[in-house]
Amino acid sequence: MLNSVIFKANDIRGLVTGPDVQWDAEGARLLGAAWVDVLGLTGGADGSDRLVIGHDMRTTSPELQAAFVTGVTSRGVDVVDIGLASTDLLWFASGHLDLPGVMFTASHNPGDWNGIKFCLAGAAPVTSDHLASLQQRVAASTPTGSGGGTVTEQDLLPAYTAHLHSLVNLTGIRRLTVVADAGNGMAGHTLPSVFADIDAELIGLYTDPDGSFPNHQPNPLEPENLVDAQRAVREHGADLGLVFDGDADRCFIIDERGEVVNPSTLTALIAGQELRREPGAAVVINTITSRAVAEIVAEQGGRIVVSKVGHTYIKAAMAEHDAIFGGEHSAHYYFRDFWRADTGMLAALHTMALLGHQSEPLSTVVQDFTRYAASGEINSTVSNAAACMDAVAAEFADHDQDRADGLTVRGPDWWVNLRPSNTEPLLRLNVEAPTTEAVEQLRDRVLAIVRAEG
Known part of the structure; x- marks a missing residue:
């Protein structure tokens, strides 16, 4: 079973248990065979046409992965199975082995969901064309082959x-x-x-x-x-x-007071460290990253590249501009030396290194990187996201706007972004302004429209 709703902008994700199941093991088998065709893999005696696969701790992940592997090997293609893995461990495996990667996970979604994240060899991002082609091949009931592929287990955690x-x-840091x-x-x-x-x-x-x-x-x-x-x-x-999400590719940082460090602040902080290693390098951010990041990167001699939200877009922008680092407001952090992939663990280690080489507490360290107040991401369940965005656009008709990634409205020293989720039926709101009071006023003004329209 494969419901077309599971095909998202960057990956596959859908319900796998309960009354409204959207995909199952048989669907996973078809996906495995079809993905081999999308990538043009043919097997081969030299073992060059292989996939590396891992899965998270969800109760359905082993079964779905096994079915997917059956589809892959039925096409005569070999599989390297790294077993239980975080998503960034799978990205590492793809880069380290220079093989296309497949990760069974639904990231932060509840336990009745599951999904698949894909990458090309070297942890390079797949495109929307890859996923569209996969959907078309599965819809055409792509048959599986006669077999011949093998499965090899490999532990890459060390x-x-x-x-x-x-x-x-991390040498010499304070305890x-x-x-x-x-x-x-x-x-x-x-x-x-x-x-x-x-x-x-x-x-x-x-x-x-x-x-x-x-x-x-x-x-x-x-x-x-x-x-x-x-x-x-x-x-x-x-x-x-x-604080990590389910597949550990994201990490939120909390300071010694128990206060959350804004992910944009952490982006600016890590960007500063990386730019000291390579002055003048490019740093990729997305459309809802604080404007403080662009200001700080410019002050430190770096170049800012703005991308749409989503790991496939960020990775592609990093490759195009040879960026040293990238950060998203959702706490995804990307590193050129990690095959341009996102890893929450590496972001955590960078924070520890910066903190451990000085005596000041984290709340003091990040002060210079925090210049604006922010709402954080506010989700609204709506029946018509496009109508909601149009209504907000009309309300702010006398302000600068663009639709590069959802709807962004800009004032002289503030911005508002409304963006449909790539994975859930939600409309996400982010607001930034010079003061908390200004953020609250803009937030309430937009939410009133969204919830009246939705």
């Missing part, structure tokens, strides 16, 4: 850990106390290896991978999913907290 440590200078909330997701699998040789006290929360998510949903964009880590930071007097 190599992933070594590569991360080669990219960040830090770090709270890490894995949310019963894949960070619980990678944290022990990554922290094994770091002189830090690690206080783990919900580090047992469990796809039923018994403690809280694996979505750090929602404030209620941050409170346990915030509380633990205060109770333990920790230097910082890390």
